[in-house]
Amino acid sequence: MEYAESKASQLKKAMSITHNVYSNFLMMRRSEKDFFTDFDATQVDDHAYYANDISQEIQNINALKVRTVESAKLLPEIENALKKYVESFAQLVKLQTSLGINPNHGDYGKLRQAAHQIEHFLSQNHQESQLNHLLNLRRIEKDFMLYPSEDKLAEFEALFKAFDEINIHTNYALAPLSSYIEAKKAYYSHFRDFSQKTLKMGLNDTTGLFGTLSQQADHLEQLIEVLVDSFVKLSNTTENKVRQEAKILSFVFPILVFLLAFLPFLSLLSQRSKEPVL
Structure with missing residues (x-):
């Protein structure tokens, strides 16, 4: 019972972290879009900030030492996909900067x-x-x-x-x-x-660096969604198990209390049954 409750608690934390990972990913994509519409350098910094947050959250999941069948394989894949996506974004930023694109000049x-x-x-x-x-x-x-x-x-x-x-x-x-x-x-x-x-410069929405960036972002999002879903399912399963164990215990416990209370009386009856009949 205690082990199941501890595992459920750890899974809740992991589930919360995976939701944070997904939120940070969405913020990365927002920063990406904002940069390509406004060419504001602060969006590049924001993009890097959210990427670092995702990397840290993955470490936090590993530190919890709870796993789903999928997570053991997914976490390294997410780290690798994130790295490729960040590198492609950096290449595009460099290319756009070389064009002299700036919101003011x-x-x-x-x-x-x-x-x-x-x-x-x-x-x-x-x-x-x-x-x-x-x-x-x-x-x-x-x-x-x-x-x-x-x-x-x-x-x-x-x-x-x-x-x-x-x-x-x-x-x-x-x-x-x-x-x-x-x-x-x-x-x-x-x-x-x-x-x-x-x-x-070969910047196209389906080919070249733009196409690559879009494909990598979509792949990363799919991996994160599977990770989130795997922890949600396992967390729900574990919580259901804890609730079932609690129900069983709530039924068995009163019976045990009654039996423990009745033991002295049974012992007394046993002793009397052994006494010789006069």
Whole structure:
């Protein structure tokens, strides 16, 4: 009973740790996506922080000395998959940095600046419909950064063409139309420069480093999910066993108490039965 309770307690801790591992993995992927949409170096630090947390949590699981059938094999596999995923992310960061991509300067900085100029102009002139078109353009822009492909580029081209052909009425006292036209040209030009450089470097959502990173992340997630599930199942099984043992004990214990209390009376009866009859 005590052994089962101790094991159940250890399994609960392990189960909690595996949930932390999965949460940290999701935060890693969030940092990855944030970096490729904003190119903020702090996201690289966050990515490394969550990776280190996962490594530490795996050590914590090993320290508990509780195992599932799957965990003995999975833990080393997760460590190896994590290492490969982190290395691929570092390679992509290095490549993107070599492109001069930065949220404030370089191709991406110029792209953002032009987009903000367009947004400011449309807001000043209360062009709600055009603002919605711009939001859709920026969504595809971000999608391309996360999943670079010719399809995303073609989607951007088609939507920008429709956006560019819409005539708007402006308040010249607020801003001249020429500044809006120049901002649109700059936005399109910088996106083309950025996207072409990205594709020429072999950065694609299904092939090259982007594809490799995505596949490695998916594989790592699958391993973690199996690990979490294995501890949940074993923990539930062990807890059920503890409850069953407790039920049996609650039934047997009163009987034992009664028998122990009745023993002196039985002993007395035994002694009297041995006395000679007069």
